[in-house]
Amino acid sequence: MEEVTCEICGSAEYDVLLNKLWLCEKHNWSKDRIILFYNNVPVNYRNVCCKQCGLVYINPRMTDEETIEFYKRQYREEFTAGKKNESWKLPFTNLHLGIEIYNAVVRYDFLERLGYLREGINTLDIGSSLGALPAYLKAKGCNAYGVEISQFSEYTKDLFGVDTIFKMTFEDFQTDMKFDIITICDALEHFSHPQKVLLKIRYMLKDDGIVLIEVPDIFKPHKALLGFFSNAHLFTFSPNSIRNLLNITGFEVLQFEYGGYCMNMRVIAKKSEAKKMQFKDDFPAIVDFVLRYHKCYSALEEYKRGSLSYESAMAVINETIPEYSVIKFLEALRLIDKGDIAGGKRLLFECLQSDFNEENLCVQKGNIYGLLAIASFNNGDMENAKQFMEKAYELLPRFYDFPYLEELERKGFFDFRGFVFETYLSYIGLSEVREILKKQQSRYNVKNMRKKTGR
Known part of the structure; x- marks a missing residue:
């Protein structure tokens, strides 16, 4: 475990937004419900907010070496695998594979709609998991590659017949190839140093290439807060903080919207001149929204259990986040x-x-x-x-x-x-x-x- 500073502005000053271990002790919850253990030590449990720019990140956290080992040996089993498909001993569920295919289709449709896809282009998917997106792109005539550190990379050939997924960290991935499109979806928030990742992506892109990024938005959660502020998400971005990160690493935003399975922030960017940090998030505003959202989600859970009527549940919604x-x-x-x-x-x-x-x-x-x-x-x-x-x-x-x-x-x-x-x-x-x-x-x-x- 190590203390870290803000990835965007470098400040070491922060406010604590969510301390999961403290919540466990306060409410006498079983720690293994919401706390990640690595080598029998609880890790990744405190989300903090930078006082200078408002970036939300986990601090303290595992060291770089511990993080890599965690993703190699533990992440997929802990967060995405579920029960094995007993029919052929796969370490993931039918639901998980379906969602991966769903996301691959959504991302392909999006890139096609904007006119970025054509036969013969070079594409790279970072954090490709089972490889559904590279497989789809390859079937459509692209030179498609992927990088995935977990054991899920071993199943791409069995599932789709694709053998261009590299089982390694993106940091270790080396190639002289330049890419027309690099995709990093539901992945940037998992890296210890997203600034270094984006700088490497910038180097690997062709001059007219683009990067597609999808990350969760702190102002649009999509599940219970203890799950949304995932132990595996080292950063929880906002529209401001993702734009700041792209600015300082030399990217210009071409497209910004929400999409995919989790309706995350979806950003298309191209290489540009690096700029200074331009935006700031306000800690009280984040806290206020998080508390309001928690009330909404609690009303949902009570409604589903039948302990709260529809009318009473909607009264809570209308007082907090009416669009929920x-x-x-x-x-x-x-x-x-x-x-x-x-x-x-x-x-x-x-x-x-x-x-x-x-x-x-x-x-x-x-x-x-x-x-x-x-x-x-x-x-x-x-x-x-x-x-x-x-x-x-x-x-x-x-x-x-x-x-x-x-x-x-x-x-x-x-x-x-x-x-x-x-x-x-x-x-x-x-x-x-x-x-x-x-x-x-x-x-x-x-x-x-x-x-x-x-x-």
């Missing part, structure tokens, strides 16, 4: 299940007005439109079902386009229907509605033609 929509979404599903289609659809429409990010895939806008299409169809409202269906297909990630999906299912490596049902996604129901509407339209066209021709 999960409780409203769950109530909409409950109403639809009870047969109150109109009431459920009304709440789903209200959910569409919120821009607050949600980790749950089914609460994102594309899926809500899918659910509206299915509900309208089941209620006999074919016109609205068609309109909602078209909007859903416009917004939902093109999961069915993932080139390895059929082969993964054939080999028994992935159960698509199981993933869809576990995450309450509308893909299957939406597909069934589309096929029925197509047949109805086809019958209508034939009938109309017969009338016109007198046959």
